[in-house]
Amino acid sequence: MAAPAQILLENVSHVYRPVRGREVLALDQVSLQVANREFVALLGPSGCGKSTLLYLIGGFLPVEAGSITVDGKKVTGPGPDRGIVFQHFALFPWKTVRGNILYGLERQGMPKAEREKRAQDFIELVGLHGFEDSYPSQLSGGMKQRTAIARTLAFDPAILLMDEPFGALDAQTRGLMQAELMRIFQRTPKTVIFVTHDVQEAVYLADRVAVMSARPGRIKTIVDTKFDKKAENIFKERVFVEKVDEIWHLVREEAIKAQGRRST
């Protein structure tokens, strides 16, 4: 990558310390550079530490070994320069769709009229018109995740961290949401780190896919997946299928290793 790195991870290691049981090395010397407005997917078997890596970048967990910098500054805690979207939406259940989207804008100190307008714009952007006053408990999974995405995009973080955002959705909804995310990012480009275990999803969305090894998590390979994805039947295009195949084999090896280790 020629562009200067916006997010720089150097030799990041992380140890899980469960209340009971022994310590586990979750991440081992992970280094990664992500350029401005680049979309990187973190792909790997479950338990490879990919979500942990995301939480470290988000500043939710302390960086104990190695370093993480964003725009040259060390990450020491969460901040509105890094928005996050979680697998299980993490909407405030006591706030309506509008209330959830307004929250970040309020915290940024945006004037009332301006934030009302901005919230409405993002409600329209994710197609939730007519559901502004619904509570999360009244929404479908897809609608909840649209709300969560709108909430995070609305306060305009330079970086978007996504933790298996479509993992809790059914296959049809997931496909729709992926296409929608592509459409949204064409209008509001972001630097994105996207955690998933879905190879197709990773290849479809990302410019690069970082394949992670089973525990302890390391970055095994980085595969370039930047090619024209605008075709109608992109999932059947040769270049797409080959990329998926290549990455799928890499992940499969790790999944087998992870399974083997668990059974011994």
Add this chain to the structure above:
Amino acid sequence: MRTLIRYLPLALLAAAWEAAARLHLVSSLALPPLTDVIGSWIELIRDGELLVNGLASLYRAAVGLALAVVVGALLGVMMAWFRPANTLLSPLVEIFYPLPKSALIPVTVIWLGFGDGSKILLIFLGCMLPVTIGAFNGARGSEQVLVWSARSMGASRLRMLWDVVLPSAMPELLNGIRTALALSFILLVSSELIVAQKGFGYLIGSLGANGSYDAMYAVVLTVAFLGFAADRLYLALTRRALAWRYDT
């Protein structure tokens, strides 16, 4: 209509009461006829006794309960979120919780005298712990990802407590307050029965001592009804406050 049918057993009980007294199945000293009790109630309203004493009682209960809710909720959230607060306070809560608070009636009187102060203190002490425990359990159950979300949107730690932890704790907190509400009536009347110069408990005690049993029953029924009404009203308010939990 459904409400009427639901409370039909109450009407039956009232009829049985009236019949038992009128037919002299029980001594009218022990149980004066309900109609006489109602007559005395009207009398008590007319001469203002019930109102004066009732307002004194409600004032004590309201102030004591309000203090208990504010301090109790604050302590509960602090205990859930700051380890030192938990270390310091949890043994105190454990020891103080099972103590029958009515045992403190003489103590509060020694401290604050016969007036409002001792009643308010007793109600505050007695009602605080259920609120604290509700707030503590609720606050501890607040979801990590909600906390993280708020923090990543620019909420400070203190702001996050107010915006995320408190609303997360709300269902359990409101339950704790309901318990406290019932306790406040119990503590109010028992403290006023023992030492007071006005209030519902005082009125019940002095009417009983004078042998005006039908008037005494009138006050007892008034307190019972107020307790019931307060609980119903509270439940309705709770349901509104927690509307977000229910699909509509």
